[in-house]
Amino acid sequence: MNEPKIKIINLHKSFDTKKILTGVNLDIYQNETFVIIGGSGTGKSVLIKHIVGLLKPDKGDIVIDGESIVNMEKSEIIKFVRKFGYVFQGAALFDSMNIEKNIRFGLERFYDYSEEQMRDIVKEVLSRVGLEGIEKKMPSELSGGMRKRVAVARAIALKPEILIYDEPTTGLDPVLSDSISNLMIKVKKEYNVTSVVITHDMKNAYKTADRIGMLYKGEIIGVGNKEEIMNTDNPVIKQFIEGNSEGPIEF
Amino acid sequence: MNLFKRINESKIIFRIGEIFIFGFEALLNIFKKPFEKKEILKQMYEIGVSSLPVVSLTSLFTGMVFSLQTYLGFKKLGAEVYSASVMGVSLAKELVPVLVGLMVAGRVGAAIAAELGTMKVTEQIDALFTMGTDPVKFLASPRLTAAAIMLPVLVIYGDIIGLSGAYIVDVLIMGMNYNNFYDTLMVHFEVWDIITGLIKAFSFGIIIASVSSYYGMKTEGGAEGVGKATTFAVVTSSVVILIADFVWGKILPFTLKG
Numbered sequence: 289m290n291e292p293k294i295k296i297i298n299l300h301k302s303f304d305t306k307k308i309l310t311g312v313n314l315d316i317y318q319n320e321t322f323v324i325i326g327g328s329g330t331g332k333s334v335l336i337k338h339i340v341g342l343l344k345p346d347k348g349d350i351v352i353d354g355e356s357i358v359n360m361e362k363s364e365i366i367k368f369v370r371k372f373g374y375v376f377q378g379a380a381l382f383d384s385m386n387i388e389k390n391i392r393f394g395l396e397r398f399y400d401y402s403e404e405q406m407r408d409i410v411k412e413v414l415s416r417v418g419l420e421g422i423e424k425k426m427p428s429e430l431s432g433g434m435r436k437r438v439a440v441a442r443a444i445a446l447k448p449e450i451l452i453y454d455e456p457t458t459g460l461d462p463v464l465s466d467s468i469s470n471l472m473i474k475v476k477k478e479y480n481v482t483s484v485v486i487t488h489d490m491k492n493a494y495k496t497a498d499r500i501g502m503l504y505k506g507e508i509i510g511v512g513n514k515e516e517i518m519n520t521d522n523p524v525i526k527q528f529i530e531g532n533s534e535g536p537i538e539f
Numbered sequence: 540m541n542l543f544k545r546i547n548e549s550k551i552i553f554r555i556g557e558i559f560i561f562g563f564e565a566l567l568n569i570f571k572k573p574f575e576k577k578e579i580l581k582q583m584y585e586i587g588v589s590s591l592p593v594v595s596l597t598s599l600f601t602g603m604v605f606s607l608q609t610y611l612g613f614k615k616l617g618a619e620v621y622s623a624s625v626m627g628v629s630l631a632k633e634l635v636p637v638l639v640g641l642m643v644a645g646r647v648g649a650a651i652a653a654e655l656g657t658m659k660v661t662e663q664i665d666a667l668f669t670m671g672t673d674p675v676k677f678l679a680s681p682r683l684t685a686a687a688i689m690l691p692v693l694v695i696y697g698d699i700i701g702l703s704g705a706y707i708v709d710v711l712i713m714g715m716n717y718n719n720f721y722d723t724l725m726v727h728f729e730v731w732d733i734i735t736g737l738i739k740a741f742s743f744g745i746i747i748a749s750v751s752s753y754y755g756m757k758t759e760g761g762a763e764g765v766g767k768a769t770t771f772a773v774v775t776s777s778v779v780i781l782i783a784d785f786v787w788g789k790i791l792p793f794t795l796k797g
């Protein structure tokens with residue numbers, strides 16, 4: 289196989305004395321959708337925040353497109369992370385700006401688009417996520433599901449190479465969850481992105497994933513494709529995907 | 540023992556170091572492109588407009604109360620005609636800058652910490668970062684610039700309102716002759732007195748914006764964390780303003796003479 293797009297090597301991270309990550313190793317390849325599953329509070333968000341340089345590891349390395357990002361200066365990282373689009377757990381729209389300004393934020397700063405081109409881009413990405421005509425609304429006027437879609441629109445407007453989704457379907461009803469899963473599949477096809485997805489919604493995982501890995505006790509275990517995960521003998525993964533409260537997983 | 544333990548737990552020494560480094564970083568970023576003019580103007584407007592009522596009230600009543608007390612004090616010595624000379628200098632050099640600083644720390648410092656704190660806990664600050672924008676440069680630096688410009692403006696305004704308050708008490712209520720009021724006010728009043736006040740105000744602006752942005756951007760722990768950050772921002776800004784006022788009093792040569 290060719291070089292991985294994202295390579296995580298022996299990543300360690302503690303907060304005070306609390307060990308969160310204790311040696312994560314993971315390769316994610318160009319154009320694949322990699323889904324990370326794992327229990328609440330196991331450090332999934334912490335892990336992906338390392339990939340974009342929001343957190344610095346205590347030990348280990350992260351290599352993206354052949355470049356190590358852990359020793360980069362803040363100003364270098366800030367430039368580098370423009371490769372990424374990040375859909376946050378709570379959407380993280382700028383609530384002092386309307387939807388149009390949210391989407392234009394990055395466009396205005398990094399591109400020389402004309403006023404008209406920008407308006408077209410905003411219109412286009414909003415229609416991609418199925419939300420035409422909400423340009424002038426404020427984030428507080430939208431429902432949770434709409435906000436997540438706008439967050440996706442804001443991310444894809446900047447044409448990222450890698451899209452990161454932190455629990456894209458958590459807190460949404462089953463129908464809406466499914467529509468977000470479909471949106472993720474569509475975005476992957478149309479924009480040719482590499483995606484990293486965190487979720488504990490197995491339906492969303494099976495639908496979108498090329499490969500799945502589980503974060504458990506600070507490490508990634510049992511990486512495999514959908515079928516391999518569904519038919520796993522690993523008791524921890526088995527317990528998690530079946531949603532049993534009885535089994536080896538400690539709380 | 541208990542006190543030492545509490546001081547240690549509040550990590551106050553550590554915090555002061557961090558605030559200093561943070562403020563310095565924000566200060567340096569003011570001079571790097573892009574200059575975020577839109578943000579600066581917006582913040583200047585917010586700081587100026589939101590502070591006007593409280594600065595007006597504080598300055599007016601400080602001017603009135605202080606001129607009344609100096610008038611009565613001097614009257615005991617039979618020298619009430621000279622009271623305006625002391626009053627004017629103290630107002631411009633000390634009372635207006637410090638009280639305006641404290642009031643703005645309460646009003647603007649709290650607003651900055653609450654806004655940035657909310658942005659932090661809802662991951663908007665992380666979102667800025669992942670969209671290729673340095674949050675310190677985009678959020679803290681414009682607030683620093685705006686506060687450093689607006690505090691002197693507010694203090695000049697406060698000086699005028701404070702002296703008007705003094706005029707109301709001395710001339711209109713106590714019946715001092717206007718020419719007399721004006722002449723004694725001007726005997727000791729120098730341009731340096733006003734400049735001293737403005738230098739202080741400038742530094743207070745930087746203090747309020749850096750301390751409050753720091754606490755805002757370091758907020759952890761949801762709505763409760765935002766509340767804590769706001770309190771810490773106001774208390775720390777106020778204490779640092781009082782200390783800075785004393786230090787300025789010792790190092791600015793023209794505060795010592797006359």
Ligand SMILES: Nc1ncnc2c1ncn2[C@@H]1O[C@H](COP(=O)(O)OP(=O)(O)OP(=O)(O)O)[C@@H](O)[C@H]1O
Nearest residue numbers: 303308326327328329330331332333334335377455
């Ligand atoms: N900045 C931080 N400082 C201290 N502890 C932190 C910090 N960020 C995360 N943690 C801790 O790390 C652990 C993992 O957090 P994380 O947010 O990654 O969990 P998660 O797997 O994403 O869970 P969830 O599914 O609930 O989002 C938690 O116990 C959390 O308290």
Ligand SMILES: [Mg+2]
Nearest residue numbers: 332333377454
């Ligand atoms: Mg999380």
